Amino acid sequence: MTRTMTPAMKRRAMRPRALGLAVLVLALGPALPAQQNGSPGAPTANPPFKDIDALFKSLPAAKAPGLDKSQALWLATMPLACLDRPQAHPPSRAYLWEATYKPVDDYQKNLAFYGCFDWHSSVNSIWTLVRLVKSFPDLAVAPIVRQKLSRHLDKTNMAGELAYLKGAGAFERPYGYAWILKLTAEITDWKDPDAQKWAANMAPLAEWTSKEMAQFFKTLDRPNRGGVHPNSAFAMYLMLDYVDTIKDEPLRAAIVETAKRFYEGDKTCETKTEPAGSDFLSPCLTEAALMSRVEERKAFLSWLDGFLPAMYSPDFKPLTEPVETTGLTKPERLAGKSHLIGLAFQRGAVMNRLADVLPAEDRRAGVLRRLAALHGVKGMQGMHDAGYFGSHWLGTYAVYYMLSPQMPH
């Protein structure tokens, strides 16, 4: 996943795209809420809704994209296509020191995550393949998936990764580390002889990673609240899947302690400034989703009331509108564009999570499920709209979204 977007791109990304909207809207509802104007936080033209029912009525109907076998097949081809496409070397134009690069010897035997544009995308692409073959064991591409997994997750590959990470400082921490743990959980939980072998190969790397992450969060003084990789809440949220599967109590304790220390006192999240122009995650919704797994349900619900602005208020409005990205076409904008496409999936996934935690009669649950569906639809439309900047990771976020607790059909 990529990291490039200038403020100018960001402003343009937020520009109204009336035409694009008209195409995307499923046109079943009444007027779509006006696309966000200008910079984040700018007042929008529409008056605020009277209440949550008025907001719900204003939302177009949408059918959430679901994961079936044919979806799974094409979603699997994206990671298959990038897993062995080597990452580019770092920039070599130098001020003083000119670098000459060559791939390390025998990298196919000694490393695992050298494809898919960057390290964390390589890790989460493997997670995607695992998840898809686990759900659909007779997927037509299952044999080639297994072949790739065998080659990448062999014992020597994992040992090489661990050796590299031990000397690599903050490289890929916390985001890539969190994905390593998520992947380990997925493989460990797969009742399959090959998977059990891969899980055993991964275990030393995962155990080391878990210890590092516990230490990292325990000593972190304040959270990163951005909408990209270093976001603290997102990494913790992902790792909870590992904690639950492996029963890793020390890591659970570190996450719970850190989340409470960082977030328990938070009030009135700044939803009105979301998203920044290259965000691929929603800081407010992600924090809420994390807290839903850290706090007792009752305490969480009362915390949530103080934390999220009313969904029908102007402050919440940016989260009711999937970001329009079709206008971003210049090559230098594709990286940031891919983030905004992925943002739709990430928002959708955590919206579904929150809807799942709310009491059934809570009107917010229905709104969140509808918004999640609208975001999911939007993400699927953008999937192939950012070239390799998108295809190397968006499949992962699509699958991740589709696995979130969906609206009952």
Added chain:
Amino acid sequence: MSPTSAHGRWLLPAVALLATAGAARMPLAQEPPRPPAQNAAPAPEFKDVDAFLASLPPAVVKPLEPQSALLFTALPLACLDELQPKPPARPYFWDVTYKTVDNYDKTRAFYGCSDWHTAVNATWTVVTLLKRYPDLPVGGLIREKLTDHLGRLNLEGELSFFKDAGAFERPYGYAWLLKLQSELANWKDPEGTRWADNVAPLAKYFADSLLAFLVDLDRPNKAATQANTAFALGLLLDYVDVTHDSTVGRVTSDTARRLFQSDTSCATETEAASPEMVSPCLAEAALMSRVLDQSTFVAWLDKFLPPVFSVKFRPLASVSLDAVGTGRRGGRGQRGGAPSAPATPPQPKQPPAGGERGAGAEPPKTQEAQAAAAPPGGGAGPGGGRGGPPASPRATWTGLAFTRADAYTRLARALPAADKRVTVFQRLAAIHGEKGQQGLADPAAFDAPWLGTYAISYLTLTGGER
């Protein structure tokens, strides 16, 4: 010199007078190693501004004079030709070998002193000192270095490099280059004029590029490092004070007002949690003192800073050079801060893929890896960038003392004379200035040539020169 420096000439005597005014040594006067701010024991809340002022220790700042000027030239002279280190991290998946670019000493100007911006401000330091003390015994040596580094070809090489370097060193390094240019341009000296002419095209390119950058910037970076937007804008105003470049002045002021005028209740309680060299709250306040008219500024400041006698203000009242801090900041606490300059310039010939590490909205991975290799807080000092020797916590605290002293001096100047905070800010400036000067005596300072730069910036601002 800033146009207001004459106004500042009374400041040091005034501070000295205050110092002898018999203020009792209250708890703040002692200097136990201060624990991290957020863990500090509940502080007494003072009744009012007078009570707070009475609690502050006296402080005396030694003025700049030829002997200290000589010492301040030694650090830059010793580092200007010491090559910046190779990037330390071994990139994932790649074996890498390094060599210096061909003829770097002819096609580059600022390749010493740990990193680019430190090389620039080291150059500014020797220029500034030689201008004020033309009889320095090292004057000839300084001219020799400047001749070697500021030749026409060196600067042409810099310009051609920067045209393809993306966000590298922007805005902090750019602002320092402009400050250097302003010092050269008003130096009545034939060689100075020649060097100014050589630097001018690069300065022009940076000024234009910064204008575009600032107009597009929609969120400030509020980190406690040189990436801080308010801090960099203050440097730009220094340049404007000397050159009267009205375009840069207008855009800088407009940007400051647009980004900061609606800010209230600065989070003073989170300041100085770990060694850091900029006070985000004070840097922002000092900047606003320069772009708002007095009554608007006073009203803004009242909402922005807590009362000086409140507990909330306590972390800003002093700095301990021995504080350990908790060592690591959680990234930028602010959401969606401005992009920080990448540690290494991007590869322009590559597809945008290459730019991923170069111009992202977050610190690039290579920088993360480098920061991790440094001891806690090491990345906070300007010496810690780009794999240079990390600044020791003590050096970083010393830098903070000077940048705060500078900010307090500006705040004191901007308030109406009758405002009781004037005296308080003057005293806090002196307390921090004195503390900074203590820090300079530490051997750690020799690895941090930028400390002298900050000391001189502050001392020349107050007119503390002889």
